[in-house]
Amino acid sequence: xxxxxxxxxxxxxxxxxxxxxxxxxxxxxxxxxxxxxxxxxxxxxxxxxxxxxxxxxxxxxxxxxxxxxxxxxxxxxxxxxxxxxxxxxxxxxxxxxxxxxxxxxxxxxxxxxxxxxxxxxxxxxxxxxxxxxxxxxxxxxxxxxxxxxxxxxxxxxxxxxxxxxxxxxxxxxxxxxxxxxxxxxxxxxxxxxxxxxxxxxxxxxxxxxxxxxxxxxxxxxxxxxxxxxxxxxxxxxxxxxxxxxxxxxxxxxxxxxxxxxxxxxxxxxxxxxxxxxxxxxxxxxxxxxxxxxxxxxxxxxxxxxxxxxxxxxxxxxxxxxxxxxxxxxxxxxxxxxxxxxxxxxxxxxxxxxxxxxxxxxxxxxxxxxxxxxxxxxxxxxxxxxxxxxxxxxxxxxxxxxxxxxxxxxxxxxxxxxxxxxxxxxxxxxxxxxxxxxxxxxxxxxxxxxxxxxxx
Amino acid sequence: xxxxxxxxxxxxxxxxxxxxxxxxxxxxxxxxxxxxxxxxxxxxxxxxxxxxxxxxxxxxxxxxxxxxxxxxxxxxxxxxxxxxxxxxxxxxxxxxxxxxxxxxxxxxxxxxxxxxxxxxxxxxxxxxxxxxxxxxxxxxxxxxxxxxxxxxxxxxxxxxxxxxxxxxxxxxxxxxxxxxxxxxxxxxxxxxxxxxxxxxxxxxxxxxxxxxxxxxxxxxxxxxxxxxxxxxxxxxxxxxxxxxxxxxxxxxxxxxxxxxxxxxxxxxxxxxxxxxxxxxxxxxxxxxxxxxxxxxxxxxxxxxxxxxxxxxxxxxxxxxxxxxxxxxxxxxxxxxxxxxxxxxxxxxxxxxxxxxxxxxxxxxxxxxxxxxxxxxxxxxxxxxxxxxxxxxxxxxxxxxxxxxxxxxxxxxxxxxxxxxxxxxxxxxxxxxxxxxxxxxxxxxxxxxxxxxxxx
Numbered sequence: 001x002x003x004x005x006x007x008x009x010x011x012x013x014x015x016x017x018x019x020x021x022x023x024x025x026x027x028x029x030x031x032x033x034x035x036x037x038x039x040x041x042x043x044x045x046x047x048x049x050x051x052x053x054x055x056x057x058x059x060x061x062x063x064x065x066x067x068x069x070x071x072x073x074x075x076x077x078x079x080x081x082x083x084x085x086x087x088x089x090x091x092x093x094x095x096x097x098x099x100x101x102x103x104x105x106x107x108x109x110x111x112x113x114x115x116x117x118x119x120x121x122x123x124x125x126x127x128x129x130x131x132x133x134x135x136x137x138x139x140x141x142x143x144x145x146x147x148x149x150x151x152x153x154x155x156x157x158x159x160x161x162x163x164x165x166x167x168x169x170x171x172x173x174x175x176x177x178x179x180x181x182x183x184x185x186x187x188x189x190x191x192x193x194x195x196x197x198x199x200x201x202x203x204x205x206x207x208x209x210x211x212x213x214x215x216x217x218x219x220x221x222x223x224x225x226x227x228x229x230x231x232x233x234x235x236x237x238x239x240x241x242x243x244x245x246x247x248x249x250x251x252x253x254x255x256x257x258x259x260x261x262x263x264x265x266x267x268x269x270x271x272x273x274x275x276x277x278x279x280x281x282x283x284x285x286x287x288x289x290x291x292x293x294x295x296x297x298x299x300x301x302x303x304x305x306x307x308x309x310x311x312x313x314x315x316x317x318x319x320x321x322x323x324x325x326x327x328x329x330x331x332x333x334x335x336x337x338x339x340x341x342x343x344x345x346x347x348x349x350x351x352x353x354x355x356x357x358x359x360x361x362x363x364x365x366x367x368x369x370x371x372x373x374x375x376x377x378x379x380x381x382x383x384x385x386x387x388x389x390x391x392x393x394x395x396x397x398x399x400x401x402x403x404x405x406x407x408x409x410x411x412x413x414x415x416x417x418x419x420x421x422x423x424x425x426x427x428x429x430x431x432x433x434x435x436x437x438x439x440x441x442x443x444x445x446x447x448x449x450x451x452x453x454x455x
Numbered sequence: 456x457x458x459x460x461x462x463x464x465x466x467x468x469x470x471x472x473x474x475x476x477x478x479x480x481x482x483x484x485x486x487x488x489x490x491x492x493x494x495x496x497x498x499x500x501x502x503x504x505x506x507x508x509x510x511x512x513x514x515x516x517x518x519x520x521x522x523x524x525x526x527x528x529x530x531x532x533x534x535x536x537x538x539x540x541x542x543x544x545x546x547x548x549x550x551x552x553x554x555x556x557x558x559x560x561x562x563x564x565x566x567x568x569x570x571x572x573x574x575x576x577x578x579x580x581x582x583x584x585x586x587x588x589x590x591x592x593x594x595x596x597x598x599x600x601x602x603x604x605x606x607x608x609x610x611x612x613x614x615x616x617x618x619x620x621x622x623x624x625x626x627x628x629x630x631x632x633x634x635x636x637x638x639x640x641x642x643x644x645x646x647x648x649x650x651x652x653x654x655x656x657x658x659x660x661x662x663x664x665x666x667x668x669x670x671x672x673x674x675x676x677x678x679x680x681x682x683x684x685x686x687x688x689x690x691x692x693x694x695x696x697x698x699x700x701x702x703x704x705x706x707x708x709x710x711x712x713x714x715x716x717x718x719x720x721x722x723x724x725x726x727x728x729x730x731x732x733x734x735x736x737x738x739x740x741x742x743x744x745x746x747x748x749x750x751x752x753x754x755x756x757x758x759x760x761x762x763x764x765x766x767x768x769x770x771x772x773x774x775x776x777x778x779x780x781x782x783x784x785x786x787x788x789x790x791x792x793x794x795x796x797x798x799x800x801x802x803x804x805x806x807x808x809x810x811x812x813x814x815x816x817x818x819x820x821x822x823x824x825x826x827x828x829x830x831x832x833x834x835x836x837x838x839x840x841x842x843x844x845x846x847x848x849x850x851x852x853x854x855x856x857x858x859x860x861x862x863x864x865x866x867x868x869x870x871x872x873x874x875x876x877x878x879x880x881x882x883x884x885x886x887x888x889x890x891x892x893x894x895x896x897x898x899x900x901x902x903x904x905x906x907x908x909x910x
Contacts, residue, residue, distance in 0.1 A: 034666055038686045070687070161651065168652045175630050175647070175689075192630070192647060196616065197623050211489055229714065231493045232525070232707040234630075234689065251706055252687040258710065259684065262717030263799060269724050270795030282820025286828075289792050293825055293858070296788050297832050300781030301840070307777040314776050318769040321776035322762040325783055325892045326755030332787075333751050333888070337744050340725030344718060365737025370748055373741075377752050385756070403748070433788070437780050 011039045013046070020054045028058055041070040049084065056085055061092030068093065069101055078108045091117040095125035098172050100145035100253065103132045132247075140224050141217040143257065144238045144247030147171050150178045151204060153187055158200040164192070172250050176235045179208045186237055186245040188212055214239045217246055224249055225257045226349050265347060268423075269340070299434040306438060310445035313452060319386075320448055323395045324441065326378075331402035331440035334370060335432050338363050338410030346418050356415050360408070367407030375400030394451060398444035405443070406436045466494045468501070475509045483513055496525040504539065511540055516547030523548065524556055533563045546572040550580035553627050555600035555708065558587045587702075595679050596672040598712065599693045599702030602626050605633045606659060608642060613655040619647070627705050631690045634663045641692055641700040643667055669694045672701055679704055680712045681804050720802060723878075724795070754889040761893060765900035768907060774841075775903055778850045779896065781833075786857035786895035789825060790887050793818050793865030801873050811870050815863070822862030830855030849906060853899035860898070861891045 011032075019028040032040060044055065044067050056064065073081075082090050082105075094102045094117055106114050106129065118126045128146050135141030149167045151160050164174050177195070179188035188208030198207050214237040215224050228236055228251060238247045307314075314321055342359065345351035351359060375396040382392030410432060417423075466487075474483040487495060499510065499522050511519065528536075537545050537560075549557045549572055561569050561584065573581045583601050590596030604622045606615050619629050632650070634643035643663030653662050669692040670679050683691055683706060691709075693702045762769075769776055797814065800806035806814060830851040837847030865887060872878075 036666065036668065036686055070685075072685075165652050168648050174651075192651075193623050196629075196647075196651075197620050211491065213491060229707075229710050230525075230527075231491055234706070251689070251710070252684075255684050255706070255710060255713065258713055258717070262713070262721070266717070266721050266724065266799060267795060269721065270791045280817075282817050282824060285796075285817065285821040286824035289789070289821065290825055290828055292792070293785065293789060293829050294832060296785060297781075297829050297836070297854075300784050301833075301836050303780045303784070304777045305840070307780070308774075311773050311777065314769075315773035318766050318773065318776075319763075321769050321773075321779065322759050322766065324776065324779055325758045325762070325896065326752075328780055328783070329751060329755050329758070329888060329892065330748065334744070334748060336725045337747070340722060341740075344721060362735075362737050362740065366740040366744065369737060369741035370745055373745055374748050374752050377749060378756075381752070381756050385760070399752075433784065437784065441780065 011035050011043060013043060016043065017051065020051055020058070025058050032059075033063065037066040037070040041067045041072070045071065045073055052081075052084065056089060061089055062096040064089075064093050065096035068097060068105065075108050078105055079110060079113070082109055082113060087116055088120060091121045094129070095121050098145045098147055099125075099128050099132055100143055100247075102129055103142070106133065107137075135217065138221050139217065140215050140219040140221060140238045140249060141246070143221055143224075143253050144217070144249045145172050145253075146247045148176075148178060148235070148237075148245075148248040149174055150180045150184075150245060151190075153179050153181055153205045153208070155204050156200065157195055157198045157202045157204065157207070160190070160195055160204055161200075164195070172248070173235050176233075176248070178212075178237055178245055178248070179204055180245055184245060185243040186212060186214055186239050189237070212237065214243075215249075216241065221257050222261055222347065223349070225254045225261070228254045229258070261347065265343060269336075269343075296434070299431075300437075303434065303437045303441065307441055307445065310441075310449060313445060313449045316452065317391075317448070319388075319391060320445070323382075323391075323398075324444070327395065327398050327402055327440045327444050328437050330374060330399050331406040331436040332433050334367065334403045335406035335410035335436040338367070338407045339414055339432050342411045342414040346414060351415075359411055359415070363407050363411040364404075367404040370407065371400040371403035374403055390451075394447055395444070398440065398447055401443040401447075402436070402440035405439050409435060409439065466490050466498060468498060471498065472506065475506060475513070480513050487514075488518065492521040492525040496522045496527070500526065500528055507536075507539065511544060516544055517551040519544075519548050520551035523552060523560065530563050533560055534565060534568070537564055537568060542571055543575060546576045549584070550576050553600045553602055554580075554583045554587055555598055555702075557584055558597070561588065562592075590672065593676050594672065595670050595674040595676060595693045595704060596701070598676055598679075598708050599672070599704045600627050600708075601702045603631075603633060603690075603692075603700075603703040604629055605635045605639075605700060606645075608634050608636055608660045608663070610659050611655065612650055612653045612657045612659065612662070615645070615650055615659055616655075619650070627703070628690050631688075631703070633667075633692055633700055633703070634659055635700055639700060640698040641667060641669055641694050644692070667692065669698075670704075671696065676712050677716055677802065678804070680709045680716070683709045684713070716802065720798060724791075724798075751889070754886075755892075758889065758892045758896065762896055762900065765896075765904060768900060768904045771907065772846075772903070774843075774846060775900070778837075778846075778853075779899070782850065782853050782857055782895045782899050783892050785829060785854050786861040786891040787888050789822065789858045790861035790865035790891040793822070793862045794869055794887050797866045797869040801869060806870075814866055814870070818862050818866040819859075822859040825862065826855040826858035829858055845906075849902055850899070853895065853902055856898040856902075857891070857895035860894050864890060864894065 016028065016032055019031060032043075044052065047055065059067075085093070090113075094105065097105070106117070109117075118129065121129075132141070132144070132146065147170055149164060149171050151163055155163075160177060164177065168174050175192045177190045177192065178186060179190060181187045188205070188210045189212045190204055190208045194207050213227065213231060213233070215227065217238050217240055219238075224236060227233075228249070233251065235248045235250045237245055238249060239245055341363075342351065345359070378399045379389075379392045379396035382395055383389050386392070413432065413435075471483065471487055474486060487498070499507065502510065514522075540548070549560065552560070561572070564572075573584065576584075587596070587599070587601070602625055604619060604626050606618055610618075615632060619632065623629050630647045632645045632647065633641060634645060636642045643660075643665045644667045645659055645663045649662050668682065668686055668688070670682065672693050672695055674693075679691060682688075683704070688706065690703045690705045692700055693704060694700055796818075797806065800814070833854045834844075834847045834851035837850055838844050841847070868887065868890075
């Protein structure tokens with residue numbers, strides 16, 4: 001018997017390229033199609049245009065649809081890939097994809113392409129796609145699929161199993177079966193696990209779970225992700241305001257949402273565009289980062305302007321300037337800490353309306369404690385290093401004040417932005433940093449100017 | 456007929472508390488147990504000790520095990536919760552949980568508790584738990600469960616369905632069935648979808664997928680998460696080096712891993728401990744943040760020391776000090792951008808050994824372009840604001856140099872740390888910021904001192 005091992009499943013790209021170039025249709029299909037669609041997609045992504053054209057010839061639109069379900073390419077590459085296909089082939093391909101994934105792609109193509117494909121597409125698929133195309137981005141409606149299995153409440157386990165067998169090739173999941181009443185309203189859920197352990201004559205109504213958790217079609221996709229994570233569901237039903245079952249959202253799509261949101265929050269904290277992945281050239285990367293950096297240049301000039309007001313003070317005691325990066329750094333870091341807690345708390349839903357005041361009080365307390373401790377450390381360090389107790393006290397006081405204000409601002413600003421219905425993560429990075437620079441410099445040089453006589 | 460709506464599924468905490476306090480065992484169980492374990496867990500988390508004690512009386516260890524599967528509390532709270540239970544009850548509870556979840560909890564209890572529970576636990580459960588307890592944290596072994604369904608290759612669909620029906624109450628998933636040979640080596644996989652559409656007399660060997668994707672028991676959990684995300688699996692088999700099937704990892708655990716890793720990377724970029732959630736008091740929060748802030752104070756003093764070397768220069772031209780926050784800020788932000796791309800690239804597996812040099816060259820190019828653009832903007836701004844071309848040129852040159860070096864450092868350092876087998880996210884936040892402060896100040900004040908004669 002053949003030895004099973006990890007390498008066994010890995011695709012031999014060279015060999016498959018050989019089969020394609022020799023025009024060995026049968027050999028190519030036999031080897032290629034036994035692999036997982038994700039591995040097929042990886043091969044397709046790496047192939048050049050000639051090879052891709054051969055693949056369109058040798059694979060059916062349905063087989064190519066499986067590849068496009070698993071593909072991971074940049075949003076702006078879809079248009080060109082679809083343009084190089086015959087329009088009928090492209091339209092067939094889209095109609096064979098799960099509706100939610102087809103809609104995701106159609107949203108990335110130009111309007112003419114979309115119109116063409118929908119026109120020549122088989123009617124029922126076109127209708128399902130059109131139904132989903134108008135849901136707003138980032139809502140449950142925009143990520144749901146309409147390929148689910150529903151059964152009437154008064155059917156038996158036997159008839160439910162028959163419906164499932166017929167639906168198996170097309171439904172996105174057959175492990176959850178949704179029970180609906182005469183008006184197509186969601187009234188319960190039965191898992192395939194329940195079905196196979198039940199007697200064939202049992203009525204669905206008697207084994208279904210009536211306390212079904214569902215989401216509204218306009219619900220935010222992050223909230224859906226949070227619910228699926230909490231409830232450990234494989235799929236979540238999506239309903240309208242009258243509980244009519246419109247679609248389902250499956251766990252694999254939710255993993256993508258969670259991943260996307262996490263990358264997004266992370267990127268914003270670092271002031272880098274989400275699209276900047278490492279496989280792009282330096283010009284593309286620079287183009288993505290420059291808007292932030294130029295904005296920062298202007299914000300930085302603001303800070304410099306502000307400091308210019310204190311030039312006389314700085315001129316008298318040059319030693320003062322030496323501590324500016326320290327104080328600004330402390331403000332920046334304590335502000336970012338507070339911000340991260342608030343942004344993550346909002347993103348994970350832990351912070352609700354009623355707990356916002358509590359968070360602010362908590363952060364005020366935290367800023368007070370960390371400010372006092374760090375301020376005291378700084379007084380000690382400056383005293384031992386320079387022997388300057390007055391300058392030490394001044395710097396220490398500035399550190400204390402900066403940390404306290406920056407911590408409060410770091411939690412207040414994302415809460416404020418969230419109330420304005422903007423993603424609090426945009427407050428991250430450059431804005432909070434510049435604000436903290438300004439706060440800390442005002443406190444430090446303001447104190448210094450006031451007490452200059454004593455220095 | 457009753458109107459189905461979202462509120463219908465929500466638990467009425469007041470009413471359930473009333474039932475508990477009145478000692479209405481039947482009423483409590485009837486109402487409480489129809490809710491999803493996640494909702495039950497939320498109730499338990501909010502209950503005070505008296506209520507929890509009533510729950511232990513009214514619910515069986517198995518029912519309480521379902522609650523603990525869904526619970527979301529801090530790691531340090533488990534020990535006290537288990538201490539307040541009778542030891543037999545606690546041990547029974549653990550034996551009814553899925554092995555992977557029981558092991559997660561046991562890893563958080565003190566050694567004595569663990570020894571007690573395992574001693575009085577029913578033998579087979581204790582053995583399964585002990586098997587998993589010795590796997591290293593963050594590996595596939597540490598998150599896998601042993602409750603999977605496996606069948607021999609030569610069985611029929613009929614016998615497979617019978618095995619599944621028996622396993623349904625205990626297995627973590629019955630939607631994937633793992634096919635093993637005589638030596639218990641993994642040789643294929645069959646989904647329940649395949650089974651229900653196949654004829655009852657079909658041999659499993661003829662419908663199973665032989666190209667099964669599996670992971671080694673010592674594989675990093677992040678890599679497992681990435682694979683499940685790419686392949687859209689509901690579960691992934693875990694094998695030893697000879698392909699013996701040891702356990703499975705299910706998609707719900709993978710969602711938790713992804714969420715954890717994302718929060719972790721985010722927290723590190725913000726220099727805040729992952730454990731600092733908003734529901735803690737200010738002292739706890741301060742205790743978590745102070746180690747970072749005090750470390751930063753010392754690093755900041757290093758920077759101040761360094762600047763002290765240039766005190767004479769600053770004394771001569773006080774205007775120089777005014778631009779320090781701008782230059783340090785530009786270095787800090789461009790460094791963080793480069794760092795974020797590298798850290799995310801390593802975390803998502805996009806950056807492999809062979810592409811590291813390419814990334815460095817790319818970042819050098821990016822730093823060059825962004826540096827030139829921002830430097831030119833600064834020269835212009837200073838000239839128009841202060842009319843100082845020389846100072847403008849000096850600041851511009853410093854901005855250019857700082858951005859270039861900071862961008863390179865921002866990608867080089869995480870790559871270096873990753874090579875040393877340390878999580879590159881630890882390089883985030885304070886370290887890169889301090890390094891960038893030092894780089895930018897050295898460049899700026901170094902240039903200024905050199906060209907002081909001209910100012």
